[in-house]
Structures are given as C-alpha cells and as structure tokens.
Amino acid sequence: MKKIIGGALIICFLITSCDNMGGFFKSESANNTTDSVNATMSAVVVRDLSITPANAYSDLFLDSTAVEQYIQQENLNDTLARDLRNFYNSRNFQFAWFATQGVTEQGRNFWNLYDSNIDSVNYKADAALDKQLDTLLSVDSLTITANDTAFIKTELGLTKEFIKYAKNNKRTDWKQMVPSKKLDVMQLADSIIKQKDTPFYSGNIAYSKMREQLKKYHAIAQKGGWKPITLGSKSIKKGTSVPSVTQIKKRLQLTGDYNAIDTSTIFNDSLELAIKSVQQRFGFNPTGIITDTLINSLNVSGSTTS
Numbered sequence: 001m002k003k004i005i006g007g008a009l010i011i012c013f014l015i016t017s018c019d020n021m022g023g024f025f026k027s028e029s030a031n032n033t034t035d036s037v038n039a040t041m042s043a044v045v046v047r048d049l050s051i052t053p054a055n056a057y058s059d060l061f062l063d064s065t066a067v068e069q070y071i072q073q074e075n076l077n078d079t080l081a082r083d084l085r086n087f088y089n090s091r092n093f094q095f096a097w098f099a100t101q102g103v104t105e106q107g108r109n110f111w112n113l114y115d116s117n118i119d120s121v122n123y124k125a126d127a128a129l130d131k132q133l134d135t136l137l138s139v140d141s142l143t144i145t146a147n148d149t150a151f152i153k154t155e156l157g158l159t160k161e162f163i164k165y166a167k168n169n170k171r172t173d174w175k176q177m178v179p180s181k182k183l184d185v186m187q188l189a190d191s192i193i194k195q196k197d198t199p200f201y202s203g204n205i206a207y208s209k210m211r212e213q214l215k216k217y218h219a220i221a222q223k224g225g226w227k228p229i230t231l232g233s234k235s236i237k238k239g240t241s242v243p244s245v246t247q248i249k250k251r252l253q254l255t256g257d258y259n260a261i262d263t264s265t266i267f268n269d270s271l272e273l274a275i276k277s278v279q280q281r282f283g284f285n286p287t288g289i290i291t292d293t294l295i296n297s298l299n300v301s302g303s304t305t306s
C-alpha cells in the first residue's frame with residue numbers, strides 16, 4: 001500500500017508544482033506577486049536543525065558562508081537575498097538539487113520544466129546556468145562533493161530561479177515544493193488529506209481527483225489493507241467458478257472497481273467488466289481474463305507496514 005500511496009503523493013506534487021508554470025517565465029521586472037506571498041517569502045525563517053544527514057533527502061550540505069558569498073558575488077537585492085537565506089535555513093543548508101550521485105529527481109524535474117518552456121516565452125535566461133545544467137544532465141555518471149565551488153554555484157543559481165518561480169506563481173508553500181526531510185509515507189499522505197482547501201488547490205481538477213484517490217487508499221491502509229489473493233491457476237476466464245473469484249470480487253469492492261454486492265465464486269459479466277477496467281488502468285491489455293500478472297499487481301501490500 002505504501003507503494004500505491006507513495007505514487008499518488010508523487011503525482012500530487014507534480015500536479016501542483018507544474019500548474020500555472022507560465023508564471024515562472026515572466027519577466028523579472030513584472031510585479032505579479034500578492035502581498036501575502038511577499039510576506040511569506042520575506043519573513044525570517046529559523047534554521048531547521050531537526051534536519052540531519054540521517055533524515056535529509058540529499059547527503060550534501062552547504063556551508064552557510066557559501067550562501068553569503070554567492071549573494072555578494074551575484075549582487076542580489078535584499079528581498080532575493082533574504083529569500084535565499086530562508087530557503088536554506090528551512091532545510092538546514094542541505095542541497096536542494098544535487099546529491100553525491102548527481103542531479104536529484106527534483107533538480108531534473110524542475111530543470112526540464114524550465115528548459116522546455118524557456119524558448120516559448122519572453123524570459124531572460126541565465127545562459128551560464130543553462131549551459132551548466134544541460135552539460136550535467138547529459139553525463140551518465142557524476143560524483144559531487146559539498147565543497148566543489150562549481151556545483152555550489154550551480155546549486156544556488158538553480159535555487160534563485162526556483163524562488164522566482166515560486167513568487168511569480170504566488171506560491172506560499174514554496175518550502176514544501178522541494179522535499180528536505182524524509183517523511184513516513186502515511187504521515188505525508190495524512191497531511192495532504194487534512195490540508196485546507198485554497199483557491200489554488202480547489203481549482204485544480206487533476207489534483208482534487210488524485211487527492212480523493214489518496215483518501216480512499218489511505219483509509220484502506222489504516223484498516224489493515226487487503227489480503228493477498230491466491231489465484232490457484234495461471235488464468236481464469238468468465239464462466240469459471242473457483243474460490244479465488246470471491247477473493248478478487250472483495251478486493252475490487254474495496255477500491256470501488258467492482259460495485260456489485262455479489263461475492264459468489266462465479267466469474268460473471270460484472271466481474272469481467274471490472275477486470276477490463278482495472279487492466280486498462282494498470283496498463284495491461286483489457287482482455288477481461290484474470291492472469292497471475294494482474295494478481296501480482298493487485299497483491300501490492302495493503303498494510304501500513306509494507
């Protein structure tokens with residue numbers, strides 16, 4: 001179940017992070033942020049010392065002096081400088097975009113969004129950063145150290161672009177958009193489910209639908225999940241009557257895929273339609289035939305301890 005919920009969480013983050021991407025590429029001189037966003041971004045953030053190498057997303061940490069040196073070298077204005085300090089204070093100066101093994105998933109995703117849209121709108125790109133990231137992403141194997149000045153500059157440069165994205169898109173949840181601490185999947189799911197609706201989230205249809213699915217699987221997991229299905233043969237077709245059909249019907253009832261109340265051992269028309277729907281959602285050929293491959297997918301653990 002943690003795999004299912006984890007996948008749903010990733011999609012939720014991608015949906016919310018990608019929405020309204022046009023704002024990221026507005027001119028730096030455009031003033032489209034609200035007072036509340038400016039206040040949130042500018043408020044002083046206390047350094048989060050609860051983040052340690054043991055629970056951090058990245059295994060690389062910056063020296064705070066490196067941030068100050070970058071601010072001076074780039075001659076950042078007071079607001080952007082404060083935002084940069086706040087960003088790294090909130091993650092105890094942990095790298096956001098790099099780890100020892102190279103560019104992180106968050107770094108790749110954000111840069112792909114940046115790179116794919118930069119030519120389509122009027123935005124002044126950072127040519128040096130653009131070239132450096134393209135080079136790094138083309139390398140198959142990387143080893144990065146925390147004191148490599150080139151990577152530090154690239155890390156901070158990408159964060160500067162990210163802050164501009166957050167402000168232009170009026171995001172007040174900017175710190176949560178780049179994970180800083182490893183959290184238990186169930187705790188993270190619970191926090192999203194309990195999150196108060198805002199115009200940004202309530203207006204996002206894809207996010208709302210995914211959140212509803214997350215609620216459903218979260219509730220199932222809290223009740224202990226589902227029991228594994230034993231097929232007993234390589235495949236089962238409509239018309240067959242075997243004990244495993246009852247298990248499959250009950251399993252699909254839990255997730256709303258089989259709405260009939262019948263839990264007999266007979267593989268009927270209603271179950272065939274449900275199986276085709278599930279197969280299509282899982283990316284399988286919708287034959288309506290229950291196979292061991294489908295059962296393996298349905299048997300992904302439904303407990304909170306898996």
